[in-house]
Amino acid sequence: MGKAPRDVSFSCGCGTVQGIVRGASPSTGTHVACYCTDCRVAELYADQPDPLSKPVHLFQTSPDRIVFTQGADRIAVFSFGPRNILRWHASCCGSVLANTLRNPKIAFASIRTPLLSDQDAIGKVVTKAFMPNPGGKPKHKGMTPFVWRMFSQTVASRLSGHWRNTPFFNPETLEPVAPVTVVDPDRRREIMASLR
Numbered sequence: 001m002g003k004a005p006r007d008v009s010f011s012c013g014c015g016t017v018q019g020i021v022r023g024a025s026p027s028t029g030t031h032v033a034c035y036c037t038d039c040r041v042a043e044l045y046a047d048q049p050d051p052l053s054k055p056v057h058l059f060q061t062s063p064d065r066i067v068f069t070q071g072a073d074r075i076a077v078f079s080f081g082p083r084n085i086l087r088w089h090a091s092c093c094g095s096v097l098a099n100t101l102r103n104p105k106i107a108f109a110s111i112r113t114p115l116l117s118d119q120d121a122i123g124k125v126v127t128k129a130f131m132p133n134p135g136g137k138p139k140h141k142g143m144t145p146f147v148w149r150m151f152s153q154t155v156a157s158r159l160s161g162h163w164r165n166t167p168f169f170n171p172e173t174l175e176p177v178a179p180v181t182v183v184d185p186d187r188r189r190e191i192m193a194s195l196r
């Protein structure tokens with residue numbers, strides 16, 4: 001902790017899509033390691049390397065901190081169901097960029113940390129989500145700060161109208177800026193069945 005917020009650039013794997021996370025720091029977002037199956041399946045669906053048993057690292061912050069500076073027309077989005085979270089990726093090379101909820105008024109976005117040019121800015125992992133727990137429900141570690149921060153950021157941005165300041169949704173229509181591809185359940189099952 002104690003790191004001053006700083007602007008951190010990010011880029012998809014091929015460099016076509018570029019942007020900035022404004023004021024990234026351990027106090028402006030949460031560094032999360034997510035072990036859920038959908039995050040892993042999303043990587044495979046997007047033709048990215050299999051994370052295997054490793055978690056997917058995300059920096060959860062408010063969408064008004066995320067700005068695309070190049071290649072915004074290459075941003076695509078898919079989801080594993082009509083109500084599931086939106087998984088934004090780069091259509092150029094497939095890189096999974098970020099997740100958002102479907103309702104832009106719940107102002108939160110998680111950006112994939114490997115895309116960030118400065119890993120140090122966001123600090124260490126503070127939340128481990130969906131850790132495998134043989135024989136039981138997946139466990140969460142450090143969930144309280146994560147939930148609290150998400151809630152307080154959401155309330156703050158709702159009150160101030162900051163949620164309209166998002167690169168992922170049209171602020172007037174509230175529609176996602178790219179058409180959402182709902183992944184065929186058979187395709188998802190096929191990927192699930194191939195997991196080791």
Ligand SMILES: [Zn+2]
Binds near residue numbers: 037040
């Ligand atoms: Zn996940």
Ligand SMILES: [Zn+2]
Binds near residue numbers: 013090091093
């Ligand atoms: Zn790319």
